Amino acid sequence: MKNNISYIKSHVRVIMLLMVMGQFMLVACGDDDTASTDTAVLSFGPSGVRHGEDIIIIGTNLDKVSSILFRPSVEVSDFKEHSPGSILVTVPQEAEPGTLILRTSTQEIETKTILNLEVPVTISSVTPSAKPGTEITVTGDKLNWVESIIFSSDITVLKESFVTQSSSELKVTVPMAAQTGFITFSAGGTEPLVFAHDSQLEVLVPVISALNPTAVRHESTLTIEGANLDLVTEVIFSEDVSITSGSFTAQSETAIELTVPATAVQGKVTLKQAAPVDVESSGELVIVLPAGTSIAPETQKPGIDEVTITGSDLDLVASLQLPGHGTMLAADFTSHTAGSIVFDLPEAASLGVINYTTIHGFSGPLGLAISLPSSGLGALLIPLYVDAIDEAMSEGGGWSSTTDFANTENPREGENSIKVTYEGGFGGGAQLGTWGKSPVSIAGSQVFAFSLFGGDGTDGKQLNLNVKSDVDNTMLVTIKEGEWVDFEIPIADFGSPAEITEIWFQDQGWSGTVYVDRMGFDL
Template sequence: MQTKFNKYIRYSFSALMLIVLGAGMLFISCEDDDDEGNDKVELFSYGPMPIARGAELRFIGDNLDKVTAIIIPDGIEIDASEFTTRTTELITLTVPQNAEEGLVVLKTPQGDITTKTPIGYSEPISIDEFTPATIRPGEVLTINGDYLNLVKEVIFTDRVVADTSFFESQSRKELKVTVPEAAQTGIIGVSNGEEEPVIVYSESELNITLPVFDEISPNPVKAGSELTISGSDLDLVVSLKLGGDIEIGSDDFVSQSADQIVISVPLNTRDGNIVLLPLSGVEVISGTELQMLLPTINSIVPLTLKNGEDITVTGENLDLISSVVFEGGFEGVIAEGGTPAEITVTTPDGALSGAVVFNTLAQKSVTGDELNFLAPSLTSFSPSEIKPNNLLTITGENLDLVDKVIFSGGVEGEITSQTETEIIVTVKVGSETGVITLVAINGVEVESSGPVTILSNLPDVTGYEESKATPGQILTILGSNLDLIKELVFPGEIKATAYGEKTDTRVEVYVPEDVPTGNGQIRVITYEGEEGLLPEIFFGGVDPVLYPGLVFNDFDEEGHSLDWDNWSGISALMDDGNGVSGKYLKGAAQLGAWDWKWVWGCNHNDVFPKPEVDADNHVVKIDVKIEGAISDDSNNFQLKLAGKDSQWFKLGIQNDDGTWGTGDGWVTVTYNLNDIGITGDITNSGDWGLITQPPAGLDFTRISLDNFRFEPVP
C-alpha cells in the first residue's frame, strides 16, 4: 500500500455556479467571410461556451441545412440525422459524454468549416454518497457521483491528498480510492487537480477508525518489565507516548497486533496516561493513568554508624532505586551486585542523622528509617597550656571522623596523626586561649568542655595609624611591648627589610612593593622565637602612570572630563585633593537593581583623540577607591573602547566574605584586555566609556575612579 501523500489548502468552488456562468456566456464567433452567394454555407457562431457534456450545443449561420456531419474532438462524428435541429440558420445537437476539448469541424458539400476557437466544457463534478461511512486507513472507499472520471485527487481531512496512485478504479459515476494512513475523520473532497482546481466536498463526514484502549496490564508496572495494551485496531498505532515525554516507535514494540501491543517499559518512565498515535497524528489517550511500581523498604542495617560506612537495605523491587539521598542532601554510592531484594549503599561523608530517601528514575521516592550518624567526642587534651607551633594531643572516641580542629580565634590546627581515639595537632600561630572545636566530616561541631591556654609573650598591638598599608610607604604599628618584635613577615611570606622609628609603643615599617593586594595579616616573630599575627589590614596602592600617552581619561582636561562625558548624570567631577592626582570621578547616585547607566561616556574623539593600541598586547588599568564595601551582586561594570564592549567585570579587590573594597583608599586594578573579551585593534573612533548595570542595586556614592589608561603587557 502506498503511504506517500501531499497536503493541500482547501479551495471552495461551486460546480453549480460554474454551470450557470457557462450557460450565460455569449456564443463564440467562428467564420466571418464576405457573402459570395445565397447558397454558401457559413458559420457565424456556436455555443454556449463552456458547455456541459450532454447539454445542447447550437451552431448559428447560413445554409446550415447543407451540413452533412459535425466532428467533435476527439474524432466523434455526429451525422446530420442525429442533429436535434437542422435548419438553414440553426443546428442543435447533444454533446457526447466522451467529447474532448479542441476545434469543431462542420462537413459540407462545399468543404470543411473549422471553428476558430476550441470547444470547452463545464465539468460539474459531484459527490452523491460514499461507502462505507466508517473505514480504516488502507481500506478502499467507494465514492458515487458524476464526472468522477475527471477527478485527479481525493482530499481527506486534514489536507491529506490521495492522488491517482491511490485509485483502485475510476469511472464517470464511481471512484474507488485507498484511504491514506494519515487521513482523519472529517469531510472529503474531490478535485480535478488543476493549477486553479475545482474542488467539491461531501456534505457528511467520513469516520476514520482510530485505535481503541480496553485494558492496560499490569498497572502499576515495574520499570524494565513488559506492559500489555489491549484494545481494537491497535495495528494502526505507529508510536505511543508514556509519562515523562517518552515516545516509543512501533519498531521497538515487543509485539503488535490488531487487539494487543506489548512494550518493554523504559526505566525512566513516569506516572501518566498512555497516548497512542496512528499515522494521522490524532492522539488516543488512555482513560487510566499508568502507575510506576515503587520499591518496598523492609529494613536498613545498621541504623547507627559512622559516615563512610555501608548500610544494607532489604526489601522488594530494590533494583528500581536509582539514587539514595541522606539527610543534608548528600547522595550515597550504590554498590554493584545488588538484587531486587538487597542492595548495599556507602554513606557519604557529609550525611547527617535523619531519614534516608530512595529515588527511582520515574522520579518517585520512598523514605526509609532514620539513621544515627556517630559524632566525635573529646575526652581530654594535653598539655592544657601550650605555645604555638607545638603539638597538642586530643583523646576521645570516633576521632577518625574529625575533619578539622579549630582553636579560638578561628585558627585551624594542622593534624599530624589521627586514629579513632587520638588526634595529634600542631597549634598554629594566631591561635588564642579558649575552647577547642572538632569539626566532623559531616560538618557536626563538638567543643571541648574546657579551654586550652595558648602561652605567648607577644607584643600587644592595638591597631595602625594608617587606614591601609600602601606598598612603598610606611605603615605605623601601635600598641605596647612592641620592642619584643624581631621580624615582620607580610602576606606572600615577604619579610620587611626597612624600618623607621621603633619604640615600645610604636613601630614604623615600610610595606614591601610586591605585597599582594587585598586584606591580610602581618606575622610577627619575637626575639624568643614566638610567633603571632597582627590585626588584619588592607594592602594596596596605586601604580604610577608609566605611559601618559596611553591615558584615555584622567578627568583633568576641560570638556573631556565630565563637562560633556556625564551621559547618564550619575557621576560628579571632584577636585578636592582626595584623588590620586588632580580631578577624579565620584559616584553621585543610588542605582536600582539592573539600572543600565553610563558612568562616563565619550565619542568626541576629533577634539580629544584617544590612544590607538593592539588589545592583544595591552592591559587596561583603572585607579579605584571604594569606601566601605559593596556586594558581589552590586559590582557589575563594562568598558566600551572604540565601540567594542568588554565582558562584565568587578571593580576593586574581593574580600574574604565575598564583598569588594579597596580598604577605603586608592588602588590600581589591572585587566588583561583579552581576558575581558576585547581583542584586535582599538582605534580612535566610536564610543568610549564605562557602563554599570548592578543586578542587586548599587550605592554608587561609595566609588571613585581616575586614570583610565593602557599599558603594554609586561
C-alpha cells in the same frame, strides 16, 4: 402539424449552424486550409453545452467521417445529422473536456480547440467513516469531472491520486494526516464547482483499551491493546521520554509491543499519529521500583552493625547511596534478594535518607533512613530547642530564608530539628527571641551548645551566629556537609552576657539548606 414541426426543427438547426459559424473566427480560426478531397474541421459548438445536448461540427468532406471520439475514450457513430458540411451529434454522458477526433477510413482529424462542458456534478453518498490510509467511496453523477477532494485541515488529493474514478463512482485513499470533518469537492467545466458534502467524514483514531501489564519494570515488555493502533507513530511516557514506531517490538491494528524505557516514570501513556490528534490512556502506567518497608536494627551504629533492609523489588537495586558514605555497590552487599538487602554499615555513614540506583540507571529515594543511636550528649542546663522551642522564647520569622521549627527529615536526636533554607541574600534563619517576654538568664552556664548539619553544597560555608543580649554578639561558624557537628562555644566568646534576648544564624551570601538541633546553654 407535422410540417410545422419539421419547419421548426429546420430553423433551429439553421440558427445553431449560424451560431457556430459566427463563432468560427473565435473558436477555430487557427485551423489550416486543406485540400478539397480531405476532411477538415472548421469549427464546432456551441461552447458550454451539457451532457445529452447537441453540438454541430462544421467543415468539409464531413460525410467521410464514420465516428467521433470524445475524451477520454468515448466513440460515437450515431449522428443526428450528417452531411459533407456538418455533423449534428449528441454529447455522450461519459464525455470529458478535451479535443475531438473525427475518424474516416483514411484519416484521424483532431480539433485544435477543446470541447468544454457545463457539468452539474452531484454527490449521492460518501463512506461515513474510515481509517487514514484506507479507501472511501463516493457515489453520484458526473464524478469523472471531479478534479480534487479536500479533506479537513486543508489536505488536498488531486484526481491523479484517486484510486478509481468513473462517472458514477470514485474511490480515494484517506490521507494519513486527515481529521474528522467535512470534505470538499472541486469539479471542472465551463463553470467550475467547489462544494462540500452535507455530512462529515469520521476519521478513525487509535483507541487504547488496556495496558498490559498495568505495573511494569523498566526495560520489560509493555503491550498496549486497542483498535487502530497501526496508526500510531510514537508512544510518549513523559515530556522527554518516548519511543517511535520504528523501535516497537511489534505493531498491529489491535496491539503494540514495546520495551519500557529505563527513564520512564509513572503516569498516563500518550499515543501520537500522523494527524495532530493525540490519544491518552485513561489510567496510569505504574513503573515498578524498589521500595523499602523496614530497616533493622532500629538504630544503626556505623562500623559495627549489620543492617537489614526489607521491602519489595529490591533485586532491581544496583547500588545504595548512604548518607555520609556515598555509593555502596550491590556487589558489596552481604546478601541481596527481591525482598531484602543486608550490608555492613560503613564507619563514615551518618544520619539521613537512603537513596538507590536501579540496574537500569534510574535513581530515587528508598523510603528509609539511617538512624544513629542517641548522641549521649545529655540534657542541656538551659535548653532553648530540643524537639521544640522552649517556652522562654518564641519563634521568629527571620529574613531572606525559610525556617521549619518542626521538621522531621533529619533530627540530631529525638523527632524534630530546625530546617533552614537560605536564599543567598544574607538571610537570618532559626531565629528565636524573647519578644514580649523577659530576657533569658544564662547564669551558671559556661557554653552555648548547638548541633549543625549541612545540606548539599554547603561544605565549608559559614554562618554568622548572633547570641544577642542588649547588643549583638556574633561569630562565624563553619558547616560540614552531610554530617552533624556538635558545637560548644564559650560564653566568654560572646562577651559573657548575663542574659540573652535573641538568637539567629545568618548566611554569608550563599543559598542552601542546614539543620539545627539541640540548642541551649550548658556547663
